[in-house]
Amino acid sequence: MNKINPLLAAFQQTSYPLGGHGKRNIQVLIDALQDVDGLTDGDTYGNGKLIEDFQAEMATFLGKESAVFFPSGTMAQQIALRIWCDRKGNKKVAYHPLSHLEIHEEDGLKELHHIQPILLGEKDRLIRLEDVQQLKDDVACILLELPQREIGGQLPDYEELTQISSYCRSRGIHLHLDGARLYEILPYYQKSAREICELFDSVYISFYKGIGGIAGAILAGDETFTKESKVWKRRHGGDLISLYPYIVSASYYFKQRVDKMEQYYEGAIELAARYNQVPGIVTNPVQPVTNMFHVHIQMPKEKMESLLINLYEATGVGLTHYVKEINETSCCYEVSIGDRYASVPKDELGKAFAWLESQMIENRV
Amino acid sequence: MNKINPLLAAFQQTSYPLGGHGKRNIQVLIDALQDVDGLTDGDTYGNGKLIEDFQAEMATFLGKESAVFFPSGTMAQQIALRIWCDRKGNKKVAYHPLSHLEIHEEDGLKELHHIQPILLGEKDRLIRLEDVQQLKDDVACILLELPQREIGGQLPDYEELTQISSYCRSRGIHLHLDGARLYEILPYYQKSAREICELFDSVYISFYKGIGGIAGAILAGDETFTKESKVWKRRHGGDLISLYPYIVSASYYFKQRVDKMEQYYEGAIELAARYNQVPGIVTNPVQPVTNMFHVHIQMPKEKMESLLINLYEATGVGLTHYVKEINETSCCYEVSIGDRYASVPKDELGKAFAWLESQMIENRV
Numbered sequence: 131m132n133k134i135n136p137l138l139a140a141f142q143q144t145s146y147p148l149g150g151h152g153k154r155n156i157q158v159l160i161d162a163l164q165d166v167d168g169l170t171d172g173d174t175y176g177n178g179k180l181i182e183d184f185q186a187e188m189a190t191f192l193g194k195e196s197a198v199f200f201p202s203g204t205m206a207q208q209i210a211l212r213i214w215c216d217r218k219g220n221k222k223v224a225y226h227p228l229s230h231l232e233i234h235e236e237d238g239l240k241e242l243h244h245i246q247p248i249l250l251g252e253k254d255r256l257i258r259l260e261d262v263q264q265l266k267d268d269v270a271c272i273l274l275e276l277p278q279r280e281i282g283g284q285l286p287d288y289e290e291l292t293q294i295s296s297y298c299r300s301r302g303i304h305l306h307l308d309g310a311r312l313y314e315i316l317p318y319y320q321k322s323a324r325e326i327c328e329l330f331d332s333v334y335i336s337f338y339k340g341i342g343g344i345a346g347a348i349l350a351g352d353e354t355f356t357k358e359s360k361v362w363k364r365r366h367g368g369d370l371i372s373l374y375p376y377i378v379s380a381s382y383y384f385k386q387r388v389d390k391m392e393q394y395y396e397g398a399i400e401l402a403a404r405y406n407q408v409p410g411i412v413t414n415p416v417q418p419v420t421n422m423f424h425v426h427i428q429m430p431k432e433k434m435e436s437l438l439i440n441l442y443e444a445t446g447v448g449l450t451h452y453v454k455e456i457n458e459t460s461c462c463y464e465v466s467i468g469d470r471y472a473s474v475p476k477d478e479l480g481k482a483f484a485w486l487e488s489q490m491i492e493n494r495v
Numbered sequence: 496m497n498k499i500n501p502l503l504a505a506f507q508q509t510s511y512p513l514g515g516h517g518k519r520n521i522q523v524l525i526d527a528l529q530d531v532d533g534l535t536d537g538d539t540y541g542n543g544k545l546i547e548d549f550q551a552e553m554a555t556f557l558g559k560e561s562a563v564f565f566p567s568g569t570m571a572q573q574i575a576l577r578i579w580c581d582r583k584g585n586k587k588v589a590y591h592p593l594s595h596l597e598i599h600e601e602d603g604l605k606e607l608h609h610i611q612p613i614l615l616g617e618k619d620r621l622i623r624l625e626d627v628q629q630l631k632d633d634v635a636c637i638l639l640e641l642p643q644r645e646i647g648g649q650l651p652d653y654e655e656l657t658q659i660s661s662y663c664r665s666r667g668i669h670l671h672l673d674g675a676r677l678y679e680i681l682p683y684y685q686k687s688a689r690e691i692c693e694l695f696d697s698v699y700i701s702f703y704k705g706i707g708g709i710a711g712a713i714l715a716g717d718e719t720f721t722k723e724s725k726v727w728k729r730r731h732g733g734d735l736i737s738l739y740p741y742i743v744s745a746s747y748y749f750k751q752r753v754d755k756m757e758q759y760y761e762g763a764i765e766l767a768a769r770y771n772q773v774p775g776i777v778t779n780p781v782q783p784v785t786n787m788f789h790v791h792i793q794m795p796k797e798k799m800e801s802l803l804i805n806l807y808e809a810t811g812v813g814l815t816h817y818v819k820e821i822n823e824t825s826c827c828y829e830v831s832i833g834d835r836y837a838s839v840p841k842d843e844l845g846k847a848f849a850w851l852e853s854q855m856i857e858n859r860v
Contacts, residue, residue, distance in 0.1 A: 157533030159740055168522030201566055238730030244609045333596025338736055345735040365603030366731050370710040371703055375524055375740030434840025
């Protein structure tokens, strides 16, 4: 057990934590089961009404022929890229330098599938149509992550997205969507999930980010693709005898939250505006295009942590449970808006930001 | 959705199904949560008190330095073999021709890890000391499955097991235990889990077989081994943000059932004896050494299915939900004894076997 850090401890004591839906405790599962009939059969190795119905529902939501429930997105996406590589007889794919596959998966794609990623675009910006057009390597597949999480959740214009999609189709390059936060982008684009997904050959969505479930993912595409994905799911050790704890909770929180993405998005815009009024703080993007953004602070990490602990004690408002160092003079953290934000009284929020502003000014002297 | 087959439908209507613990419906999860405080924090990417405590408990139970919770045994075992192969710089392992890895995992070990399995011994019998001694190939690891499920759950003598272990140690061959049914073998050996596991370098155990949990597995060994296994767990997509639904249920049913293995074992011996009195039926093994055995019937599959449906309707006793064809004149099925068996009245059981005997005799005329 790691000892809990002081900032996290202080955050957990606040009356008004701003991000997310709530604590990720076991109550999340208990709540999801409250209306479930215990006599409902569990799924068995990918079969059974419970898993098949949910997969069909998600296929319809995404406008794809077929969908498969996976324990994780890490597994689902490696498999998607593997299938497209096998289809083309080409072991190269292209994705953003800060793709989840590149920085959070211990190189599973390379170690297990021997797929060579080509890093497309630059770390600090979105992939552009020109990046795709100027790609020198012949790749089987391009993965686009919408929004691009590691740069604060940015999005290309819909027009550019359709151009990238058309270009890939004209060149026979498969296009895969890392849609871990797909629901969260729909208010900005003013499109349905189907309209976004029809630009892609395959799509992954997650159930524990905006939706706030326990874990689990859906991979969707045409039937040949999803059928093949089930073979790889078994190879990866993801074809569990029963996945229903994740399916039941995914289904429960999907119904509860899929239509609240506009509310989360508006909350993010409002909160980012408050941050941007504070000297020495800027959000990325300045105006969020989803429910998320990054907060960049011109202050050393340790100093900012102390300041935040004092802020939490003084105001009861919790801005973040962690701070990440950028360099010796600046730091950052990520904000994702969920259910919690709407229940924070605006005057408490106002007081907290007034406190933050005064302290930032004082500390910069 | 597959249409339910008539034998399964008839089985589900019986008052006295003989095998297993009960239906694998969502009640299994609801029951496991009944005494859990909803405010208990979930695990987060392998960290947190809930997962760490359970891992420590299982490490102690198995007498190993360290243990890691996995979503599945398929994932855990491929990873165990991969680590031993990497350790030896040798891509060959040896296991039984009917090992789970060989017949139930879509060749994940070969497709993902490029490990070459050497099939040890023969399909219809256990691996013997001589098989190991006469192994021509230089292998990094040998996997032993105790009991050997696909031949009815047979076990080598403890003496032979220790000899195989000593031989492997003397040759620097790592020995891994497929202990999916480890608890179930302890009454026969009259040994603790620790005593069995100390013969092996690494061990996998399952929580949904004898224990009757929802899914999940533990992989145990020394700390260097388990630390490395966590990296591969992430690569496989098994390092879920939260695994607690499986951990909570594994812990709950482990406590409930780990000490009932003797009862299940004795039930299996009793039930097998009843089967062996029926003309045209023999169990494998004739006297079970765990809670499981296979039933071999000299009758074509379809004919046996009809007979069983009639038996269920006539007596209310359910022997099996499926029958597998061996050849045109014989068929088989597997029996695993759990909680259900003890609650079946002996006179009902007697009537069912009397009915079965009379029908088997009649049908053989």
